[in-house]
Amino acid sequence: MxxxxxxxxxxxxxxxxxxxxxxxxxxxxxxxxxxxxxxxxxxxxxxxxxxxxxxxxxxxxxxxxxxxxxxxxxxxxxxxxxxxxxxxxxxxxxxxxxxxxxxxxxxxxxHPITVHVAVDNTAARSLYEAVGFQRQTRSDDRFEDAAGLTLRYPAQN
Structure with missing residues (x-):
């Protein structure tokens, strides 16, 4: 589609x-x-x-x-x-x-692109990783009820 x-x-x-x-x-x-x-x-x-x-x-x-x-x-x-x-x-x-x-x-x-996702949001993480985003840092203060990850595209070398 x-x-x-x-x-x-x-x-x-x-x-x-x-x-x-x-x-x-x-x-x-x-x-x-x-x-x-x-x-x-x-x-x-x-x-x-x-x-x-x-x-x-x-x-x-x-x-x-x-x-x-x-x-x-x-x-x-x-x-x-x-x-x-x-x-x-x-x-x-x-x-x-x-x-x-x-x-x-x-x-x-x-420019590079970043996004914050909840660690337990596997659907979102899978989507971003499938298009080339890579984990940069863990950020426990990004979400009210979950730990977070910052993902980046393109990944830093």
């Missing part, structure tokens, strides 16, 4: 917020800031294939056949770029959408 990935739009906000509810530890303030930036950038974006956001965030969405977001990736840009949230609607999981979101971010990023 080939996932359609595009940049988030202001019109996606309600569906993205619904998807965010699937996360164990969501960051609504961060998502609101990204959606505000998307809304501001919408007037200047030429099309959905351009980076769309040249500011603080990358908001990528995986859409179904009717262009409805069924997954999203929120990253804070910088050096490194940090993945803050990645979620796919349970009905659309296990068909490559999360991997496709990661691949687009990797293609668009010229």
């Amino acid at each position: 080939r996932s359609t990935i595009r940049h988030g739009r202001a019109a996606d906000a309600a569906k993205i917020r619904t998807l965010q509810a699937e996360l164990t530890e969501p960051a609504p303030t961060l998502l609101n800031a990204a959606l505000t930036e998307v809304d501001t950038a919408a007037a200047t974006a030429a099309d959905d294939t351009s980076p769309g956001i040249s500011g603080t965030f990358r908001l990528l969405v995986s859409v179904n056949d009717t262009d409805l977001p069924v997954g999203y990736l929120l990253a804070v840009t910088g050096e490194p770029t940090h993945i803050a949230e990645l979620v796919v609607d349970p009905q659309y999981r296990r068909n490559g959408r999360a991997r496709a979101l990661l691949q687009v971010l990797i293609e668009q990023c010229s």
Whole structure:
């Protein structure tokens, strides 16, 4: 299955917020800031294939056949770029959408990318490791109820 990935739009906000509810530890303030930036950038974006956001965030969405977001990736840009949230609607999981979101971010990023995952979240760890992320450090203060790992792409030598 080939996932359609595009940049988030202001019109996606309600569906993205619904998807965010699937996360164990969501960051609504961060998502609101990204959606505000998307809304501001919408007037200047030429099309959905351009980076769309040249500011603080990358908001990528995986859409179904009717262009409805069924997954999203929120990253804070910088050096490194940090993945803050990645979620796919349970009905659309296990068909490559999360991997496709990661691949687009990797293609668009010229800096390393980091992500924090719970040690016991084997599905997330497997996904990130499958696309080339490697463990950098253990971070016991990243999650309220679990120990965490920081993963990095590309791995440092």
